[in-house]
Structures are given as structure tokens and as C-alpha cells.
Amino acid sequence: MPIKISAALLSLIIFAAVVFAAFRLVNVVxxxxxxxxxxxxxxxxxxPLLVEPAGALTTDDQDxxxxxxxxxxxxxxxxxxxxxxxxxxxxxxGESAEEIAARRMAVEPVESSEGAGDGLxxxxxxxxxxRARTDVAFATGPNFYPKGGISPERLAxxxxxxxxxxxxxxxxxxxxxxxxxxxxxxxxxxxxxxPAATNLQRGLQDLLVPLxxxxxxxxxxxVAASAGAALALTLRGSATxxxxxxxxxxxxAATSRGRVDRQVITGVLLDALDRGVVVLRxxxxxxxxxxxxxxxxxxxxAMLEAIARLNTGDRNGIDAQAAQMRHDEVxxxxxxxxxxxxGYFYPGSPRVTRWLCWIALAGIGLGVLATVIAVAGDSAxxxxAALALTxxxxxxxxxxxxRSWATWVGRRAVRDWxxxxxxxxxxxxxxxxxIVGMETIDLLPANxxxxxxxxxxxxxxxxx
Amino acid sequence: xxxxxxxxxxxxxxxVRRDRARTVLxxxxxxxxxxxxFVLSISINMAHxxxxxxxxxxxxxxxxxxxxxxxxDPFGPTWExxxxxxxxxxxxxxLMGLGLLLQGRDTTTNGVWDFAYGSEWNAIAGAMPEQAxxxxxxxxxxxxxxxxxxxxxxxxxxxxxxxxGAAAGFLLAIHPxxxxxxxxxxxxxxxxxxxxxxxxxxxxxxxxxxxxxxxxLGVLLGLGGxxxxxxxxxxxxxxxxxxxxxxxxxxxxxxxxxxRSLGPLLIAQPTIAFITFVVAxxxxxxxxxxxxxxxxxxxxxxxxxxxxxxxxxxxxxxxxALTRIYDxxxxxxxxxxxxxxxxxxxxxxxxxxxxxxxxxxxxxVAVLAWxxxxxxxxSGTALMTFLMAGQAGAIIVGMRVDFYRYHLPIALVxxxxxxxxxxxxxxxxxxxxxxRIWNLVPGIAVEPPVAPARIEDRNTxxxxxxxxxxxxxxxxxx
Numbered sequence: 001m002p003i004k005i006s007a008a009l010l011s012l013i014i015f016a017a018v019v020f021a022a023f024r025l026v027n028v029v030x031x032x033x034x035x036x037x038x039x040x041x042x043x044x045x046x047x048p049l050l051v052e053p054a055g056a057l058t059t060d061d062q063d064x065x066x067x068x069x070x071x072x073x074x075x076x077x078x079x080x081x082x083x084x085x086x087x088x089x090x091x092x093x094g095e096s097a098e099e100i101a102a103r104r105m106a107v108e109p110v111e112s113s114e115g116a117g118d119g120l121x122x123x124x125x126x127x128x129x130x131r132a133r134t135d136v137a138f139a140t141g142p143n144f145y146p147k148g149g150i151s152p153e154r155l156a157x158x159x160x161x162x163x164x165x166x167x168x169x170x171x172x173x174x175x176x177x178x179x180x181x182x183x184x185x186x187x188x189x190x191x192x193x194x195p196a197a198t199n200l201q202r203g204l205q206d207l208l209v210p211l212x213x214x215x216x217x218x219x220x221x222x223v224a225a226s227a228g229a230a231l232a233l234t235l236r237g238s239a240t241x242x243x244x245x246x247x248x249x250x251x252x253a254a255t256s257r258g259r260v261d262r263q264v265i266t267g268v269l270l271d272a273l274d275r276g277v278v279v280l281r282x283x284x285x286x287x288x289x290x291x292x293x294x295x296x297x298x299x300x301x302a303m304l305e306a307i308a309r310l311n312t313g314d315r316n317g318i319d320a321q322a323a324q325m326r327h328d329e330v331x332x333x334x335x336x337x338x339x340x341x342x343g344y345f346y347p348g349s350p351r352v353t354r355w356l357c358w359i360a361l362a363g364i365g366l367g368v369l370a371t372v373i374a375v376a377g378d379s380a381x382x383x384x385a386a387l388a389l390t391x392x393x394x395x396x397x398x399x400x401x402x403r404s405w406a407t408w409v410g411r412r413a414v415r416d417w418x419x420x421x422x423x424x425x426x427x428x429x430x431x432x433x434x435i436v437g438m439e440t441i442d443l444l445p446a447n448x449x450x451x452x453x454x455x456x457x458x459x460x461x462x463x464x
Numbered sequence: 465x466x467x468x469x470x471x472x473x474x475x476x477x478x479x480v481r482r483d484r485a486r487t488v489l490x491x492x493x494x495x496x497x498x499x500x501x502f503v504l505s506i507s508i509n510m511a512h513x514x515x516x517x518x519x520x521x522x523x524x525x526x527x528x529x530x531x532x533x534x535x536x537d538p539f540g541p542t543w544e545x546x547x548x549x550x551x552x553x554x555x556x557x558x559l560m561g562l563g564l565l566l567q568g569r570d571t572t573t574n575g576v577w578d579f580a581y582g583s584e585w586n587a588i589a590g591a592m593p594e595q596a597x598x599x600x601x602x603x604x605x606x607x608x609x610x611x612x613x614x615x616x617x618x619x620x621x622x623x624x625x626x627x628x629g630a631a632a633g634f635l636l637a638i639h640p641x642x643x644x645x646x647x648x649x650x651x652x653x654x655x656x657x658x659x660x661x662x663x664x665x666x667x668x669x670x671x672x673x674x675x676x677x678x679x680x681l682g683v684l685l686g687l688g689g690x691x692x693x694x695x696x697x698x699x700x701x702x703x704x705x706x707x708x709x710x711x712x713x714x715x716x717x718x719x720x721x722x723x724r725s726l727g728p729l730l731i732a733q734p735t736i737a738f739i740t741f742v743v744a745x746x747x748x749x750x751x752x753x754x755x756x757x758x759x760x761x762x763x764x765x766x767x768x769x770x771x772x773x774x775x776x777x778x779x780x781x782x783x784x785a786l787t788r789i790y791d792x793x794x795x796x797x798x799x800x801x802x803x804x805x806x807x808x809x810x811x812x813x814x815x816x817x818x819x820x821x822x823x824x825x826x827x828x829v830a831v832l833a834w835x836x837x838x839x840x841x842x843s844g845t846a847l848m849t850f851l852m853a854g855q856a857g858a859i860i861v862g863m864r865v866d867f868y869r870y871h872l873p874i875a876l877v878x879x880x881x882x883x884x885x886x887x888x889x890x891x892x893x894x895x896x897x898x899x900r901i902w903n904l905v906p907g908i909a910v911e912p913p914v915a916p917a918r919i920e921d922r923n924t925x926x927x928x929x930x931x932x933x934x935x936x937x938x939x940x941x942x
Binding site for chain 1: 536537538539540541542544545546547548549550575576578589671672674675676679732735738743749750753754757
């Protein structure tokens with residue numbers, strides 16, 4: 001399949017992806033937002049702080065705690081309250097902090113709205129006779145989690161470890177402030193625990209690990225191996241050994257470039273013009289030389305036939321003619337066949353290039369699909385393998401489009417030819433350099449260009 | 465009549481560069497100069513690692529070093545939708561993690577620094593990194609900064625030759641802001657490394673349009689976005705540039721062949737960059753577009769809050785930003801000013817000198833504009849200029865707070881332009897009184913202009929080949 005059709009397919013896929021992305025972006029941008037989504041302010045059904053009796057904490061401690069709780073509600077979207085209750089006795093009898101928290105949460109739930117069930121209640125019980133036995137417990141609504149980094153284990157850590165030293169010192173107010181601060185810090189800075197896997201994710205994970213991941217990796221290997229095989233076949237070439245006498249500037253340049261591309265065809269035309277085989281007529285069109293005294297090579301004959309095929313009713317200026325000739329498949333195939341016959345190109349290159357293109361495209365398609373499935377299944381090994389498949393296939397597709405068709409013996413022949421043609425007077429070497437460096441000749445300053453200033457306009461036209 | 469081709473000028477253009485058979489392994493300035501710049505930069509950076517003032521921001525980057533090892537679990541708790549993960553893209557954290565592992569440390573480091581509390585509280589809370597972790601993280605940045613200096617050399621060299629490259633690399637290596645940030649554990653050095661690699665790739669892409677270079681450019685923009693967001697946005701105006709090239713080529717204002725090969729490659733940049741950005745950031749995988757939007761929103765909101773929290777350094781508009789940049793890079797962070805003060809300080813301590821970094825950079829702007837006009841809008845020079853202007857513009861327009869590290873990409877741009885300005889002055893000086901007097905080091909010197917060769921004979925038939933061969937009667941001074 002010609003490369004331009006594969007490029008069209010790729011463009012279609014990219015276009016579809018871009019359209020989908022554009023719709024999604026519009027949807028996201030026009031959605032109403034209230035501050036940071038994960039931290040929108042909340043109103044809560046209960047008071048931020050309850051102290052029973054009122055004198056259980058100092059006024060300063062109560063003011064500080066009110067600020068902390070309100071900051072959590074306003075800045076971090078945490079619907080919570082704190083209850084500090086002084087209990088008679090030494091705390092060895094009566095309800096525990098945990099029981100009190102559960103009872104209070106059931107009777108008067110802490111939540112952002114009625115029925116939401118998304119709040120947190122922190123209860124601190126302070127025995128009147130033994131303040132060192134102060135107990136801390138947390139109760140959450142059924143819809144509280146996930147809430148940032150907060151988890152039951154981390155709340156227990158706050159209660160059992162982080163508040164303990166201040167409680168033992170009898171600094172109850174400071175301990176409650178410390179605990180409340182750690183609750184906010186935990187919500188903000190601890191990583192959020194993963195939610196439980198859904199049935200779909202579990203099913204996909206069973207499928208993807210290890211079979212799916214291994215399969216994707218194997219496909220990536222197949223694509224890479226196909227590219228390697230193409231390279232090996234090309235380098236091995238056919239049984240034909242290049243004849244050094246047949247090697248000229250155009251053939252050497254085509255071998256160096258690895259393809260009969262637009263630069264090589266332009267070079268063939270330049271060579272024919274320079275030797276007088278083709279002339280530029282007064283009307284700006286190309287034609288065979290009327291004198292017929294210049295030696296005409298096979299390549300020149302093919303060039304002349306290509307000129308003859310130019311649409312006579314549409315014989316525009318030289319720039320249009322040159323452009324048409326660069327797209328002349330008959331001329332290109334003739335030149336490629338000549339390169340293959342001479343042993344410079346691998347004869348099966350077009351077929352191998354087509355096959356490899358299809359393999360790479362299939363790899364890209366499968367890789368993208370595999371990536372989507374792996375993301376849906378939350379499977380890291382499968383994602384790695386799917387990405388490898390996609391990237392390897394993409395690289396092979398790009399490489400295949402430009403890879404050299406030159407054989408190993410052909411490259412060696414050109415290397416030897418270059419060593420033998422180093423003189424600045426060597427016309428064939430000049431032509432070789434023009435073709436090989438054609439993309440950047442126009443960037444060279446005039447005194448370093450292989451094209452004379454007088455020939456520059458014509459060269460620019462032919463190279464446009 | 466059609467002019468014949470002449471081989472007369474090829475001696476310098478292809479015999480040395482292209483003929484690999486004659487390449488001799490020797491110490492060439494093209495390798496020596498960047499190597500020396502690297503050694504200079506890394507020496508300076510490393511010397512400051514132990515002495516540069518601590519900044520609390522460093523603790524955040526060291527804390528997130530575990531992102532690198534957590535890539536093994538891309539659906540784990542690290543990548544859930546939460547403040548820390550949304551607040552900064554991950555590439556700088558990956559670099560921290562990788563660097564710590566390479567230096568024998570692990571990625572379990574300090575806790576998260578809470579800026580609502582002071583140093584003492586955070587130290588008690590475990591947010592202060594160990595000294596060994598801090599220095600290891602700083603050494604990573606020292607290396608990255610030195611590599612950025614080398615890349616800057618290659619950028620300026622590609623634009624205007626080795627003199628420009630050496631000047632640009634040297635300025636950045638001794639730039640006080642660059643040294644300061646390269647000896648701290650932040651992610652800004654990674655940003656300028658990626659930006660400079662992007663600029664270099666743009667030059668290559670513009671000069672030789674190809675899918676490989678286009679893919680690399682998009683990947684670098686995406687990685688830049690994964691480091692600091694802003695480079696990702698540069699892919700959008702690049703696509704517009706590609707469309708513009710095609711339109712200009714239609715009306716004859718740009719090279720047609722080059723525009724047609726380059727334009728589509730630029731149009732594809734946003735897609736490549738965005739895909740790279742998403743692939744590098746597991747947090748985005750469940751909802752690439754929605755979560756990307758959230759990341760940008762969060763960043764924008766944080767900038768506004770910083771501006772409100774520090775009114776003394778708040779920036780009101782781009783003009784204010786330009787004024788701040790001028791002040792910072794002329795008085796506080798000027799390479800030439802610091803260098804002059806150090807030298808003059810031997811004779812008269814406490815001398816204050818006005819730095820000329822921005823002056824020479826302004827000259828460099830004119831040089832760059834001339835190069836763009838001369839080489840065309842479809843050249844690598846024009847593409848690089850567009851990208852560089854876009855990056856600088858994004859910073860100037862988007863800056864809401866005058867934090868010192870936000871000026872580092874501007875310092876990068878100043879260094880490149882400084883190199884161009886220096887080259888112009890060097891050339892001007894060299895053209896007066898003979899070029900040889902300025903040929904101090906091979907490869908960093910002014911080459912005398914080469915007279916073009918002329919054809920005297922035309923179409924001498926070579927009877928052995930049957931082809932007509934050019935035979936120049938006179939060649940230039942080769």
C-alpha cells in the first residue's frame with residue numbers, strides 16, 4: 001500500500017482523536033467549578049465545637065479549635081465537628097469515647113446536608129479525676145470515605161500516638177488542637193487510599209496479568225523482529241555485485257540516500273540539463289536536446305520518456321514540470337529497478353516496505369486498544385507492555401517510511417567510490433554532494449554552495 | 465543559457481565535513497569547548513551545593529522522590545486525585561527519585577512541608593530532609609544545570625557559530641541565578657534543560673523536516689509540560705505557526721517545499737505533546753482531559769493565592785513583570801555585573817557594577833531578527849525564535865509573583881541572545897585591522913571571507929566518458 005494511504009489512515013485516526021478530545025475539553029471547561037473541586041467549602045449541620053461542660057477547655061483553646069474546624073470546612077471541604085466531654089470519675093466506668101462517638105453520630109449526625117452521611121465526629125472524653133486517661137475516638141458517616149488521605153488507621157494513629165504525649169502532660173487543650181491539626185494535615189498531605197477494585201477491574205486484571213501483558217510484549221517483539229528482518233534482508237541484498245564502472249554521482253547519491261526520492265529525481269534532471277541531454281526551451285518547458293550529439297544513457301532515455309508523458313495540454317513552467325516528474329511513478333520505478341539490477345538496492349524492498357508498514361500500523365492500533373483496556377483494568381504490567389507495543393510500532397512505521405533500501409555491498413561500493421573521487425574538479429562528486437545535501441543547500445552562504453550564483457534560481461525552482 | 469555547476473568551492477564545504485574516510489581522531493574545538501563548559505559549570509554548581517541557602521520548596525521535591533518508584537504501581541495511592549498529586553506535574557520528582565537511587569539513597573524521604581507552619585513545626589513533623597538526601601538531590605540539579613549549559617552552547621553554535629556558542633554557554637555557566645538554582649533541589653533546572661533541548665530540536669526540524677525530529681520535538685514539549693506545564697502550551701502556537709507557513713507559502717512569502725514539509729509536522733505537535741504529557745503522568749490516565757484541566761486550574765489558583773499572600777512581590781500586569789525582570793537580571797542576577805564586581809573588588813572592595821547582560825542580549829535580538837529574515841520563516845532559526853519568544857512570553861504574561869526561580873527561563877533566553885550579540889561584536893572587531901590578530905584558538909576565531917570561485921571554461925567534452933565536464937580555470941583562495 002502506498003505510503004500516502006497509510007498517512008491518510010493515520011491522519012484520520014488522529015483527527016478522530018482530536019475531535020473527541022475537543023468535545024471533552026469543551027465539556028470540561030464549561031463545567032461549573034467551585035474553588036478546587038476536591039476541596040469545595042461545606043456547610044455542616046452541627047456546631048463546629050461542642051464542649052461539655054463549657055469550662056472543660058479554656059476560652060483560648062476553644063477559639064483555636066473553632067478556627068481549626070472552620071478552616072477545615074471552608075478551605076478543605078471537610079464536614080466535621082469536635083466534641084470535648086468532661087466525664088465524672090476516673091474514666092474506668094461508663095461509656096468509652098468510642099461508644100459516645102457512635103451514639104452521638106447516630107442521634108445527631110455530622111454531615112454536609114441532611115441525609116448526606118459524609119461527616120466526621122472527633123470525640124475527646126476527659127475524666128474529671130484522672131485527666132491522663134483522656135480518650136480520643138472518631139466516628140464517620142457511611143459516605144465519609146474517601147476523604148483525601150484520611151483512613152481509619154491514620155485516625156487511630158492520631159488518637160493513639162500523636163496526641164498521647166500532650167495528654168500525659170495534662171495539656172488537654174493543646175492535645176485536642178494537635179489532634180485536630182493532624183486530621184487536616186492527614187487529609188491534605190497523606191496519599192488517598194485506593195478504592196476497592198470493581199468487578200470489571202478484577203475481571204480484566206485476571207485476564208491481563210500475566211497473559212495479556214505477555215501477549216502485548218510478544219506483539220511488540222514481533223514488530224521489532226519484523227523491522228530487524230527487513231533490515232537484514234535489505235543489507236544482504238541479492239547475489240549481484242555492483243560494478244564500480246557503473247557507479248556515478250547519481251547512483252552513488254541514490255545509494256547514500258537509500259531511496260529514489262524527490263532529491264534523486266531532481267538530481268537526475270539536473271544532470272541531464274547539465275550535460276545538455278535536456279534543454280530548457282524559450283517557453284520555459286523542458287525537452288530533449290535537438291542537437292542529439294550528447295551521449296544518452298538509459299537513465300536519460302527514461303527521463304526523456306517522462307518529459308514526453310507530461311500533459312501536453314497543461315505544459316506549464318519548469319517548476320510544474322519538475323514537480324510532475326518527481327511524482328512520475330514510471331520514472332521512479334525505472335530508476336529503482338536500475339539500482340536493484342546493479343546490486344545497489346535490495347530488489348524486494350517495495351514489497352518488504354509495504355508489509356512492514358501494515359505490521360506497524362496493526363501494532364499501533366492494537367497498542368492503543370491494549371492501552372485503553374489496561375487502563376480500564378488498572379493493570380500496570382499490561383500498560384507497560386501496551387505502551388511498548390505502541391511506541392515500538394510507531395518508531396518502526398516512521399523508520400520504515402524513510403529507511404534505506406541500499407544493500408551492504410552497495411554501501412561499500414559507494415564508500416570506495418567516495419574515497420576515489422575526492423577532487424574538487426570531479427563533476428560526479430559535485431553532483432553527488434548536490435543530491436545528498438539538497439535539503440540544506442539553500443541555507444549555505446553563496447561562497448560555500450556547490451551551485452553557482454547564476455544557477456541558483458534554476459536550482460531553487462527545480463528544488464521547490 | 466543555463467549556468468553550469470562548478471565544483472570550485474567544495475574544498476572547505478565537503479572534504480572536511482563529509483568525507484569520513486579522512487576523519488582523524490583529534491582534539492577538536494567542537495568537542496573541547498562544550499566539554500570545558502560542562503566542567504566549568506558543574507564545578508561551580510557543585511561548589512555551591514553545600515553552601516546555598518536552604519529553601520522549604522526543596523523539601524517538597526525531595527518528599528516526592530517516591531514518585532519514581534511508585535511508577536511501578538501507576539494505579540496506587542500516589543496517583544489518586546489529591547492536593548499533592550494535582551499540585552505539581554511529576555517529571556521533576558522522577559528526576560529526584562532516580563538521582564537519589566543512583567547515589568545510593570532511597571526514595572523514602574521526608575514528610576510534606578506545610579507552609580502554614582514555620583520551620584520548627586515542620587522539622588518536628590518530619591518534613592525536614594536529612595542532610596545527605598538534601599545534598600544528593602542538589603547534586604542532581606548541579607549535573608542537570610551543567611548539561612543545560614552545554615545544550616545552550618550547541619543552540620547558539622547552530623545559529624551563529626562557535627563564538628556565539630562559547631559566549632552563550634559561558635554566560636549561563638557563571639550566571640548567578642543559574643548557579644543558585646542549580647545548587648538547590650528544585651525542578652527549574654530540568655525545565656530549562658528540556659526547553660533548551662526543544663529549541664535545539666526545533667532548529668534541526670526546521671532545517672531538515674522529518675517525522676523523527678517532529679516526534680522528538682513533540683515528546684520534548686510533552687516532557688517539558690510534565691516538568692512545569694508551560695512548555696506543553698507552546699505546542700498550540702506551534703501548530704498555528706505550521707498553518708501560517710502553509711498559508712504564506714501559498715502566497716509566495718515562504719519557501720514552498722520547506723513549508724509543505726514542515727507545516728504538517730508542526731500541526732501535529734499538540735497531539736504528540738499531549739500524549740507524551742499524559743503517558744508521563746499516571747494521575748491523568750483515568751481522565752486525561754478532565755484531570756489535565758484540573759492540574760492547570762490548580763496551578764493557576766495557587767499562583768493567585770501566592771500573589772495574595774505575598775503582596776510585596778505580587779505582579780499586576782506584564783509590564784510590571786518586565787520591570788521586575790529587568791531589575792532582577794540587571795542588578796541582582798547579572799553575570800557580567802557579578803564578574804566585573806569580582807574583578808574590580810580585588811582593587812576596590814564593595815564596587816557595584818551595572819551588568820550588561822541585557823544590553824548584549826538586546827543586540828542579540830537584532831542579530832536574531834536579521835538571521836530570521838535572511839534564512840526565512842520556514843527555517844530552523846525562525847522556528848527556534850518562535851518557540852523561544854513563546855516561552856519567554858508565557859512567563860512574562862503568566863507571572864503573578866516575583867519569585868526568583870521564575871526568572872531562570874528568561875536567563876536562558878538572555879544567554880542565547882548574549883551569545884549572538886557577542887558574535888556580532890567579535891565579528892566587528894575582527895574586521896578591523898586584520899582577522900588573524902583575533903585568531904586566538906582554532907575553532908573559536910574569525911575565518912577570513914572566502915572569495916567565490918568563477919567559471920572561465922564551459923562544456924569541455926571529456927572523450928573518455930562522453931559527458932561534459934566542468935573545468936574551472938580559477939578557484940578562490942582555498
